[in-house]
Amino acid sequence: MDTGPDASPSPTAALTRRVRVWDLPVRLFHWLAVMLVALAYVSQRMNWMQLHVRAGETLLALVLFRLLWGCFGSETARFTRFIATPAAAWRHLRGLARREPDVQVGHNAAGGWMVLFLLALLLVETLSGLYDNNDIADEGPLSEIVPAAVANAIMAIHAWGWDLLAGAVVLHVCAIAVYALLKGHNLLGPMVTGAKRLPAAVRAPRRASLWLAALLLALSALVTALLSAYL
Template structure:
């Protein structure tokens, strides 16, 4: 009996075929890319303003960041195909299976987030949401707003402040992990994850279908709605 079946099973999941034509496929829409890079800038600015004790600016940055996070959650439900949670959130089993091959060098044929990257997106969004929401309450005395500060028991207020401080440390660790993962994919697997997030396009086999995109008007509407929600939260919390 020959060993052909065994050899077939041992092949990489996505074998490289140099003879197959490629084309630049639009994979990331403008709202998703703007959210990504604005979040990078705002998180860095929030860290600097906190260290410099520029708390008024720190609060404004936090509110803007919360509006962006709320927008991304809405965009994950109603936005473009690669931005939707239903499109990129895989089962934990698939994420673990993907990580088993993280050190295997192979061509990048992934249209959007991979199975493990999808869970990282959820983790970062959850941490950003917790950090910005607790920050609204923790810093409400700076803006002389927030009726809840007068009725919430001191123990709960202290717990919220502690969660805000603890959440920042966890968020920083998650960001470091995210950056390290990007470096591993670049150096070990040969996958450029930053380029497509800048240009929106990625070189993929010509047979790959371009993902559907939602309207920029819808993005503007959802961003406006997110801003209104944050304004109301800021006034009440």
């Protein structure tokens, strides 16, 4: 086989190129969220409640940042870029067993809805956890004025929310495995490196400034601190 400098590239290599589809803020959010959810679970099981609360507060700041980044961030991070109609998501799922090249830039039609579902669960779980902690510690101003029935409902939501979140995480991991086995798509690698091989004609998505990301993260941290003090 000719491997010299004049050797022609393979057809696949000639028609594809490495495209950066996920920016650094999205990837950091993803993996930090994974670690913080695991830390919240372990700290709750071990009754390390101060650590549990800190993990929840940090996770809330990250979720608020991701919501802002979904509005003002890089192209593939924006909700308007990856939220498809339910019909489009269903059509995508119907072809799940069809093995085909991965030409998707960003989240696919079904994956976009999973992202929204996970973010919603994380937001509800962290917000209810803030109130739950303040109610027990009698720290937040709302602890004294919220009716007992409402306080009990918030505590129940926090407990049930964890079960829903755990189920969604399992479903998310299973989906990654299914895409790898049935379609031959590697969804995990690009979330680590940020890049994937796509057809040469595919335009690289626009990336937003890291300075903007830092500003939005600082704003999210401030909002979280205020919520922690006044919930």
